[in-house]
Amino acid sequence: MDTTSLKNDAKKYLMNTYGERDICIIRGSGARVWDSDGREYLDFLSGISVNNLGHCPPFVVQAAKDQCESLIHCSNLYLIKPQIELAKKLVEFSFADKCFFANSGTEAIEGAIKLARLYSRSKYGANRFEIISMKQSFHGRTMGSASATGQKKIQDGFEPMLEGFVFAEFNDIDSVKRLVNEKTCAVIVEPVQGEGGVIPATPEFLRDLRALCDEKDLVLIFDEIQCGLGRTGTNFACEYYKVVPDVMTLAKSLGGGFPIGALLARAPFSEVFSPGKHAHTFGGNPVACAAALAFTTELFDKNVSKNAAEMGKHLMSGLKNLSRKFGFIKEIRGVGLMIGVVLDRPCKEINKRCMENGLLANCTCENVVRILPPLIINRDDCDKALQVLEKVFSLES
């Protein structure tokens, strides 16, 4: 089937949630993908920080295949071996004591909201349920996580939102302190805001949040769904910032491409749930967990995040050179391989031209080119991407 008929059928049979899409990707390997017309692309978006170890990593493929041949699904009514092994792996390599598994990022956030409220209620009663989130944050699209999201456009049309969320200025501890009252139970923050325009937290802000949460016994939740799992050049963004949260959400790249989300917590927060309080039919599914175990084993044991840190530096300096050449580049910001190129103009067309030139990136917040290469990227491919960007940028001005 050619791309034009695919486009027509997509229009006819799929709900119109993603807008028009120009290409159909049918194959991927490492940092490259191919479309249904046989064109090759260098993937500097990684499915929005999902394919952190590249496309179809052989160890993930093998683990998923093997698991499919023995057991695809049973139920959380029974012990699930790869789920237990994955939890052990995540606990060994993080601050957390225990895990809960969901199927997606938004579900991990829902779990975090429920955990925070339950923790607070059991200690302080039903009137303590308010969660402080940040403006421009993004936490997902279900009603709870959309309510936690600090962007009007995500909530628009779905009101009333879930009660009990208030929004502070990101990187402004005083604005957080002003919102704390007897109803406050938690603070949720992305260490590096993703959808909000690739904005890193300042180290002081996260340290001050930690101190505030300690002082007031608030649950500090780090949403590392986009910035976690090697992206920042460390296994977790909290390690980059050297600030330990109470709860952390993961998803996106956790399954090496398979859908899975996770809620990690340290004691006593890890002991909040009791049987019947929270569950998902597919949460911790054997295949997703086997894939995630293979993914995390490679990521942690081979210290892949080190390459992300090095390549991030290389890309960042190449981009800074470009910003000196093109006046419409206002800022280059980010951490590790999570980079935003802030323009003084919309980047939709620029992004499209990158694609036509064989480079996949993304445009967020209208004017931020978002770059999220796989963490296994090498210097050559970084230089190729920089060349495409230079070519596309020179068509502007």
Ligand SMILES: *Cc1c(COP(=O)(O)O)cnc(C)c1O
């Ligand atoms: C993508 C994302 C989510 C939502 O994850 P889904 O799997 O799309 O539900 C939540 N928080 C952050 C920071 C994200 O980047």
